[in-house]
Amino acid sequence: MIRTIRSIQAIGIATYKEWAAYRSHMAISLLIGPVYFxxxxxxxxxxYQDRETLNGFTLEQMLAYFGIAAVTNYLTFDFADWNLQMLIRTGKFVTFALRPMPHWLFALSQKIGHRSLGFWIEFVPIFLIFQFAFQVDIIPAQPMWAVATIVLSFLMNFFINYCVGMTAFWLVRAEGIRRVFLLLKDISAGLFVPLSFFPEQLQKVLFFLPFQFTSYVPTRVFIGDYELAGIKLSIPAIVGVQACAVALMAAVTLLLYHAAIRRFSGVGV
Known part of the structure; x- marks a missing residue:
């Protein structure tokens, strides 16, 4: 266990230093959040021109929703799907198959290092811009629970994207499926419109899918209340549900990873 932790730390630090050398690439994303907002x-x-509230949201609350969603995305952003599919397509994955550390853990370690750098270069500047320049209240109502939900969102985003990336073990060209799936994921996560705006029957389906835990749940935890499909939960309760969902998604990822490795070894990709 200690050796694994040290390996994760070493990979994370190496990734941090690697991306720090090309931090200008990451700094470009500083335009995305403000423009999106x-x-x-x-x-x-x-x-809201002729109304004060919409589906229980005031204009200030709606702007806070999208401000929080944009800011937290800088902490949980992930491209494990693209990276894994690239390794499989080019044949470079074989070097990872021979290593003692499973690739999914290596990729997670890389994400920790990448987002650690993103915290300083992306999250902090955008947080200050939104809070003081745009005057959007993005201070979490309960800071400790906000930190917990961001960590869980970080993991959920990784596990979902990694599972998408593993489709390349079975498909020659998985780019099209990847793009369609990620678009549906973003819609189901509430990035374009709060999930409470969808029809009630669809909300009930979305409640049992893992996607809301990547964006909608962290945003609602920051705001200080949670409701979906007529279900209202306290902040500790919804974070607990999120933790269970992450554990389930982690189990699915491990099962799929073992199946993918067996196929990789069997066909000699």
Missing amino acids: LVQYFIWHAV
Whole structure:
């Protein structure tokens, strides 16, 4: 266990240093959050022109929702799916198959290092811009639970994307499926519109899918209340449900990974 922790730490630090050398690439993403929010700002100002509330959201709460979603995305951003599919397609995955550490753990260690750098280069500047320049209240109502939900969202995002990446073990070209799936994932996570705006029957389906735990749940935890499909839960309760969902998704990832490795060894990809 100690050796594994040290390996994770070493890989994370190496990734941090590697990306720090090309931090200008990461700094470009500083434009994405503000531009995304400004689009939402103008859209929702037009929608709220003749009303004070919409589905229980005031204009200020709606802007806070999208501000929080944009900011927290800098902490949980993941591209494990693209990276894994690239390794499989080019044949470079074989070098990882021979290593004692499973690739999924190596990829998770890389993400820890990558997002640690992103915290300083992306999250902190955007947080300050939203809080003071845009004057959007993105201070979490319960900071400790906010930290817990971000950590769980970080893991859930990784496990979902890694599972998507593993489709490349069975498909020659998985890029199309990857793009469609990730679009549906973003819609089901509440990135484009709060999930409470969907029809009630669809909300009931979304409640049992893992995608809400990547964005919708962390955003609602930051706001300080949670409701979906008519189900209202306290912040500790929904974070507990999120933890169980992450554990289940981790188990699915491990099962799929072992099946993928057996196929990889069997066909000699």
